[in-house]
Amino acid sequence: MSSTSQSASVTRLDLSKWSNLPVILMVIGVVGAGAGFALGGVKQFAFSWLLAFMFSLSLCLGGWFLVMVHHLFDASWSVATRRLCEHIACLLAPTMLILFLPIAFTAKEIYHWMKESPPDHSVLSKYPWFTVPGFYVTMAALFVIWWFYSNRLRYWSLRQDETGSAECTGKMRVYAASGIVLFAITLTLAAMLLMKGLMTEWYSTMYGVTYFASSVWVTLPTVYVITLILQRTTALRDVVKENTYYMIGSLFFAFTVFWAYVNFSQYFIIWNANMPEETFWYKLREVGSWKYVGQIVIIFGHFFIPFLMLLRIDWKLKLIPMVPLLAWAWLMHFVDLEFQIMPALHPKSIFSDGGWLVDLACVLFFVGVLMKVLIASIMRYPVYPQKDPRMSEMLGVYMPPTAGISSLPPAVAGSISPKGAK
Secondary structure, eight states: OOHHHHHHHHHHSOOGGGSHHHHHHHHHHHHHHHHHHHHHHHHHHHHHHHHHHHHHHHHHHHHHHHHHHHHHTTOSTTHHHHHHHHHHHGGGTTHHHHHHHHHHHSHHHHOGGGTOSSOOHHHHTTTTTTSHHHHHHHHHHHHHHHHHHHHHHHHHHHHHHHHOOHHHHHHHHHHHHHHHHHHHHHHHHHHHHHTGGGSTTOOOTTHHHHHHHHHHHHHHHHHHHHHHHHHHTTSSTTTOOHHHHHHHHHHHHHHHHHHHHHHHHHHHHHHHHTOHHHHHHHHHTTSTTHHHIIIIIIIIIIIIHHHHHHHSTGGGGOHHHHHHHHHHHHHHHHHHHHHHHGGGTOSSOTTGGGHHHHHHHHHHHHHHHHHHHHHHHHHHSOSSOSSOTTHHHHHTOOOOTTSOTTOOOHHHHTOSOGGGOO
């Protein structure tokens, strides 16, 4: 590529206006988390850090899921957003692994079963997962799996940019086919150990599915807005089409319904069975302000508002409703995780001792760290797959079977990141 084209691509991928935001978020997070540690002690800090970790983990796992779904369904509309989802998935390791270390060091402050001797029957029945060695070995294994699959999927994607070989496409499909199974297993184990493990007496086979639904639900609007930002910088101007936003919005709508379905199913099955070892989890969340969080804020905020807004086809393509909906989705996901985690620490109220402010500060710190790493990845690699076999289909451009996949329109071929230019 000529020096003129390279200069143009540098101009196209200008994210300088976003470079200070991660630092600001991290500073606010450090100050808030530090104040929470000083005033609320190690236990409040540990629970707040756990909530922020699960919030961020849901985004990373959601990105990994979207990458695998793209390959499994051989989709064309998601080609433009595939590289972004690969970068989000690669945040699983080492970034999320490093952020997990405070949980590893303060686990005994979070999980009561780690200090019980002898262990309760509810803990013994979950052997070997709910043992101290089992906890750390399992989490180490999860991070290894997450790192391997996210890394391999992006590696072969970048290799495809260079060679355009069908081997790269085949490799990614193989990793997606095996990875989707391990995705279900590892996500469920993470949700069980880190969140459900707060109350080992409780039993639910739907818990992993509810966390999966929440993860993809909050990732989709995130991808929507980041794609919009990249398009506005003109980095994705020539490859992102109206259909891209419509399909993301449609999936967002689908997972809004799916989230409501699995959460209602879990509640209905437990209510219908009426077994004390299951119902106590919900009874605890019907005390104090938690009652209003569960029965009003989450039901109407997490389901009805997004559901009614996304019913309209044209609203999926309009910025005025969709951009605020991202902020609303993040807020509702935060409240949902508060409802899942914090009654174990503050059984009477979500506002007890101002703990929610520490929770929010930790989430802001995590978001700042993830944004910093994500921006660096976006700047380092081509913004979208350069030689994806579905590129011409996505663009609506006819290419004869004998033509090389690199024979893209000049406007498209030039819109790559600086280090991706050749």
